[in-house]
Amino acid sequence: MEGETIKMMNQDLVRLDRFDGSNFTRWQDKVRFLLTTLKIAYILESTLEPLPAQSEKDTPEMVEKRRKREEDNLLCRGHILNALSDRLYDLYTNTNSAKEIWNALEAKYKAEEEGTRKFLISQYFEFSFSDAKDLLPQIHELQIIVNKLKVLKIELPEAFQVGAIVAKLPPTWKGYRKRILHKNEDYSLEEIQNISESKRNRD
Numbered sequence: 001m002e003g004e005t006i007k008m009m010n011q012d013l014v015r016l017d018r019f020d021g022s023n024f025t026r027w028q029d030k031v032r033f034l035l036t037t038l039k040i041a042y043i044l045e046s047t048l049e050p051l052p053a054q055s056e057k058d059t060p061e062m063v064e065k066r067r068k069r070e071e072d073n074l075l076c077r078g079h080i081l082n083a084l085s086d087r088l089y090d091l092y093t094n095t096n097s098a099k100e101i102w103n104a105l106e107a108k109y110k111a112e113e114e115g116t117r118k119f120l121i122s123q124y125f126e127f128s129f130s131d132a133k134d135l136l137p138q139i140h141e142l143q144i145i146v147n148k149l150k151v152l153k154i155e156l157p158e159a160f161q162v163g164a165i166v167a168k169l170p171p172t173w174k175g176y177r178k179r180i181l182h183k184n185e186d187y188s189l190e191e192i193q194n195i196s197e198s199k200r201n202r203d
Contacts, residue, residue: 020085023151024109031083035076043069043076044102073098117152120145124156124164131170135196139165143189162187
């Protein structure tokens with residue numbers, strides 16, 4: 001049964017998007033889930049204590065423990081490398097420790113992602129609507145930023161997004177903004193987009 005599970009998981013791994021330098025957190029979560037299912041994710045834990053150096057006095061239990069650790073490290077390393085783009089595979093293929101590869105990827109790409117996260121948050125808050133263009137395409141531009149933030153695990157509630165759109169409405173929308181703000185019920189994103197489409201058609 002366990003052999004069948006590993007076979008199925010290996011097949012699923014082939015279908016994973018290979019990491020090419022973007023969306024690191026999403027890739028990391030998928031690979032960690034796979035390694036956890038295969039019961040070899042412990043190899044990557046910072047709390048994993050190294051085994052004592054090989055000795056003639058090793059008990060059979062220690063010999064078996066060392067053999068399993070080496071085998072699990074090999075499997076873990078192979079799965080991580082297999083989930084990398086060819087460029088990154090070539091870069092890390094000479095590193096024998098799965099944990100070293102994992103930590104090196106995390107140090108490089110999590111730092112880059114943090115920079116991207118701050119940039120996207122700044123973009124979201126600085127985004128403003130213009131009277132010179134139709135509103136609906138501009139709302140879609142703002143939603144693209146929201147979707148990029150979602151990939152980085154920054155979820156913006158729909159009510160927040162609607163409030164931000166209302167706050168960013170251009171001067172010609174002053175009457176609509178006032179009407180929306182004074183209504184008791186909440187608007188959905190779809191309703192705000194429908195309102196903008198209706199106003200465009202009337203104009």
